[in-house]
Amino acid sequence: MEAITFLKEIMSIPSVNGRDDEGKVSEYLYTYLKSCGLRCELERIDSLHANVVAWMNGTDTEHTVLWNGHVDTVPYGELEAWDSDPSVPTIKENMLYGRGASDMKSGLAAMAWLLGEMKRQNKVPSCNIIFAATCDEECGGLGASALLHKNILNHVDEIVVGEPTGKNLGIAQKGCLWLEISGKGKTSLGAYPEKGWNAIASCVEIAEAVRKKVQQTTHPILGTATAQVTQITGGVAPNMTPDSCRLLMDIRLVPGMTVEEILEQAGKSGSEIEKISNGKFEYSVKICNNRGAIEIPENHSLVERFRRELRCDGYEPENNGINYFTDASIFRKENPTVPVLLFGPGDPTLAHQPNECVNLEFYEDAIKILKRVFWAEKQ
Numbered sequence: 001m002e003a004i005t006f007l008k009e010i011m012s013i014p015s016v017n018g019r020d021d022e023g024k025v026s027e028y029l030y031t032y033l034k035s036c037g038l039r040c041e042l043e044r045i046d047s048l049h050a051n052v053v054a055w056m057n058g059t060d061t062e063h064t065v066l067w068n069g070h071v072d073t074v075p076y077g078e079l080e081a082w083d084s085d086p087s088v089p090t091i092k093e094n095m096l097y098g099r100g101a102s103d104m105k106s107g108l109a110a111m112a113w114l115l116g117e118m119k120r121q122n123k124v125p126s127c128n129i130i131f132a133a134t135c136d137e138e139c140g141g142l143g144a145s146a147l148l149h150k151n152i153l154n155h156v157d158e159i160v161v162g163e164p165t166g167k168n169l170g171i172a173q174k175g176c177l178w179l180e181i182s183g184k185g186k187t188s189l190g191a192y193p194e195k196g197w198n199a200i201a202s203c204v205e206i207a208e209a210v211r212k213k214v215q216q217t218t219h220p221i222l223g224t225a226t227a228q229v230t231q232i233t234g235g236v237a238p239n240m241t242p243d244s245c246r247l248l249m250d251i252r253l254v255p256g257m258t259v260e261e262i263l264e265q266a267g268k269s270g271s272e273i274e275k276i277s278n279g280k281f282e283y284s285v286k287i288c289n290n291r292g293a294i295e296i297p298e299n300h301s302l303v304e305r306f307r308r309e310l311r312c313d314g315y316e317p318e319n320n321g322i323n324y325f326t327d328a329s330i331f332r333k334e335n336p337t338v339p340v341l342l343f344g345p346g347d348p349t350l351a352h353q354p355n356e357c358v359n360l361e362f363y364e365d366a367i368k369i370l371k372r373v374f375w376a377e378k379q
Contacts, residue, residue, distance in 0.1 A: 003117075003367055004096075004360060006032070007109040011089040011098045017072040017138040023050030025071035029112050029133050036116035043146065049135040051143045053152060056115060056129045058374075063127040064155055065374070067115070068327055069108030069162040070137030073100040074352045081354035097357040102346030106358040107162025108133060110345060110366045118375060125374045130156065137327050141291075144327035153334040158302050160370075161328050162344040164351055165320055167310065167362055167369075169303055170342025172221045172321035175253035175293035175329060177262065180246065180286040181206050181270075185277075187236060187243035196241035197280035200234045202273045203245040206283065209269035210249065210262060219254035221321040222293075227251040248288070252323055255295040259287070291329035296339045303341060309372045313365070322348060343369075 013028060014020040023044060030042040030052045040054035076086040076099050084090040086099040096106075115131050130152060134143030147153065163170065183203040188196025207229050214227040227249055234245035251262065263285060270283040296303060298319050310317045320342075328340040345362035 003109070003113045003364060006113045007096065007106060007363065008089045010105050010109050011096070011100055014087055015072050015100070016075050017136060018048075019075070021048050022072045022135045023048065026050040026052040026133055026135065029071075033112065033116050033131070036119045038116065038119050045135065045142060045146055049142055051135055051146060052133045053147070054115060054131040056119060056125060056131075058125040058127040058129065060127045063157050065127055065129055066153065066156045066159045066331070067111045067129060067131045067162070068134065068159060068331070069104055069111055070134050070143070070327060071108065072135055072138050073103070073105070074138050077354055083355055086354075086356070091360070094360050095357040096360055096363075097355060099356055101350075101356050101358040102164045102348070103351035103356070104163050104344055104346055106346050106363050107164065107344030107366070110363060110370065111162055114367050114370050118371070123375055127374065129374065134327050140289075141327055141330045144330035148330065148334050153331055153338075156331075156335060156338055159328055159331060159338055159340045160302075161326050161340060161342050162366075163322065163326055163342045164344050164346025164348045165322075165342050166347050167315060167343075167345060167365060168318045168320045169298075169306055170322055171298055171303060171319050172219065172255060172295040173293065173326060173328070173340075173342065174222055174225070174321070174323045176289060176291045176325040177251040177253060177259060177287065178289035179210070179249040179251060179262070179266070180288050181249065181266065181283065182247070182286070183245045183281060183283045185241070185243045185245075186280040188241040190239035190241060193241050196243065197277050198241050199245040199281065200232070200242045202277075202281050203232075203234075203247045203283065204229070205273060206266055206269045207247055207249055210251070210266050213265040214251055214253075214257070214262060217254055217257045219256070219321070221319060222254045222323065225252060225254045225257055253293045255293045257293065259290060291325040292332060294328055294332065294340050296341055300339055300341075302339055305373050306341065306343060306369065309369050312372075313368075315365075324351075
């Protein structure tokens with residue numbers, strides 16, 4: 001089977017997160033990898049989710065690299081915005097269109113196809129390779145979390161994630177913290193706000209203090225850390241002081257920033273408001289999602305191996321960062337210091353967009369680069 005045909009078949013399997021059975025992509029990958037002679041395992045998590053893991057031993061049995069990609073996609077969005085059916089992979093002028101083309105079925109397919117192809121040819125990689133196709137990356141990371149319980153990551157020395165980088169080197173990624181700030185105040189008639197305590201205003205004040213604290217931190221590649229209120233509920237009626245509020249914040253962390261610092265700032269601001277309220281206000285802070293920021297040194301041997309092979313093809317890769325999270329942030333809970341490199345053929349600016357596509361030349365180039373990095377040329 002050719003690599004492009006393999007990618008088209010994977011893209012033909014609908015795997016919209018929360019709607020489709022993502023596990024069907026994992027089942028397809030399992031069947032392919034098994035037929036190539038690889039040791040692999042399919043794990044059904046529930047009716048919509050499944051992971052597949054495959055192992056290939058290398059000449060250096062003491063060194064193990066994890067290859068990771070996710071099987072799910074985001075929804076199609078407004079179909080009228082697409083020039084073709086997003087559920088049907090369509091080739092036009094060497095671009096393959098369809099949902100998941102860039103994010104990240106092209107990266108996933110490149111890894112899976114190459115691993116199977118090399119096994120069929122009895123080629124041995126320079127190190128042990130574990131391939132993990134995970135589900136639910138676009139939402140809660142259910143698949144990556146399931147792998148944590150299987151002790152697969154205990155002895156992994158490096159991780160390569162096939163997220164869209166346009167063949168550039170993704171050496172940093174922002175973390176993501178979802179913070180829930182809840183407050184209870186005291187209701188009063190809207191004409192006499194001084195007799196009550198506005199829970200919405202106080203929660204917003206805490207959130208604003210957090211935002212200012214977060215945005216003091218910058219990173220040379222990722223830029224400024226960000227924080228914003230994304231959901232808020234509370235209040236009783238237009239003419240009543242709100243006595244309750246639930247507020248959610250989306251915070252994108254950069255390396256060097258800790259969750260503890262953010263919680264400390266929220267606690268400081270909340271305690272000050274509690275003190276001046278004289279018992280009319282109390283608050284709580286809850287972490288709903290916590291994915292840490294990740295960075296690998298640009299002179300790390302893994303980065304240098306990829307850079308060397310890309311330069312051999314006359315391509316000068318950039319050192320890039322991404323603002324969204326990946327499953328690597330979950331994997332690092334098990335192994336907090338493991339180096340992570342993002343490398344894939346997809347275009348990061350097309351992720352989640354109408355007319356998402358991937359350059360098929362980039363896709364085939366990514367396969368060649370992976371092969372040259374992990375398999376000796378003499379083979």
